[in-house]
Amino acid sequence: MKALETARLFASLTISIAALPGLALADTSKITLPEEHPFPESITSTEDGTLYVSSISDGGVLRVTPGGEPEIWIEPGAFETRSTLGVLADEERGLLWVCSNDISALGVQGPSDVKGGFLKGFDLKTGEGKVSYRMPNEKSVCNDIAVAEDGSTYITNVAADEILKLAPEAEELEVWFTDPDVKGGLDGLAFGPDGNLYANTYTGGELFRFDVEDGEAKGFEKLETGPLTKPDGIRPIEGGFVMVQGGGDLNRITVDDGAVEIETIDTFAEPTALTVVGDTIWVAEGQLAYLFDEKKKEQPRPEFNLRSVPLQ
Template sequence: MKSIEECKSSGASRRRLVRGLALAASLLAAAVAPAAADVLLPDFAPFPESITSTRAGTLYSSSISDGGVVRVRPGSSEAEAFIKPGEGETRSTFGVLADEKTNTLWVCSNDASFIGLPGPSKVEGSYLKGFDLETGALKVSAPAPHKPSICNDIALLPDGTAIVSNVAQPELLRLKPGGEKLEVWLADPALKGGVDGLAFGPDGNLYVNTFNSGEFFRVDVVDGEAKKLTKLETSRPLTHPDGMRPYGSGFLMVEGAGPLSRVTISGDRANVETIKDFVGPTGVTLVGDTAWVCEGQLGYLFNPELKGKPRPQFHLRALPVEKK
């Protein structure tokens, strides 16, 4: 018969073995877990202009032509209506950004009829809208200070101030926490090339691209204020640069011509390294080690030769990227 000490020792060994097997099983499961799958957008959410995500992996995507915002829950391959077209007095939806600190989904809503995109409602003007990140309830509706304006993309200062690119004017707008109206944060003729994607770098400065002219800029930021605008040299020409997000020590950025690229900054130079080409990408977001790219294919909307022809399919594409 075993002694009490021998029984205790044997029991402890079995527990260690069970824990070891459980750990091995979890590591194996992680190693063989399937990669994130592409999402085919529904017919009611064509021409996505922007994409954002939460840390848990919920995706949100806008529609420049039909308005509204769709949501894709973590692990799902289907998009569901989150903000219906026209809801919250929205119109054509452009940039979207999830702010988990305030539980807010920021959405750019625009009357883009003057560029041939009437959208789903008759609301005039350009707005930055804030919706509850979980329920979709409208929280904020801040108009642009003048016309024409197109609220295009959004980035956040540490204090929660929203900085917005106005692609219809050479300027950046801001909405302070609790504010009710967008105001000019920076105006500079150098941004006349269609200020578009923007993101804050690890240095605390704001980086901005221009869609039409293919330029890349740094805005020096001191105590929340824009102090200096510098045009950066790019390692290769940019063709319709659009959405970008922070990634490691730099950014992920898409261009309408196709590339998803990693952008790194060295002094006044931006090195642009293409990772993969997509079909008319307009936005990118990062969930863990997966980049999600929305293929907006906006060229279809402005090509008279395609008028009346069936719309293409639209996807949110998943691409594994190197962890940073």
């Protein structure tokens, strides 16, 4: 009798949980992107678990609300955008920051003919375009974004190996850091628990720390990590970072002064970016070889997915 009562109680509880909004018993470890939003380059999230995904090939921004289906939230070409790369939700300012770029020189036309690289800001509630800042360097590809505690926004220019800054009340981007010894495609960007900026280089396969003092760059250090394979998106977590490498790895990174420890959490299909929602890491499988590799670009496109793993 006790076993029967336990079974009934479990069944009742299961039904109750399934009925709660935003919860489901189905496997939620994979979200397949629609065909009109391939090649995800970056992903970000808000505190409620909503995901935002860019597309390096087709532009626009995809949104996935908790328990909802993927939907095109910002249409390709909207607010004079082109190919979309880095995205970052800035809930303090109510903005979704989006990197928009002309990468036609790489054979990717994108949804418009707007020239140059831009940092764009969209209203997080409505998706309306609010602000737009053109990158000053003619050789510019806005790649990744990080926001400081004082509200300053920083971006990497992967085409010219420089970091740009937008101060809270500024009307234009300024070059915050550049140095000939830092080369190889500055890419993923994040603030560490020590208040300094960390960035990797996509083709160089390196990780750098940029010392920040009163909002100014006060030197840098190349951290000894061992060989990295196309390091890309990086996001802060308690005690360090999580980062993806285009070669497949999702890593946990701990930095103690100049000592770096890298642990592999899982592997994915050519990941380009990640975001952390509570105790879950969502990874975008960009599979950019099918866009840029001459041998693969003629093959049928694969399925593009967001996949999640626990942050342990």
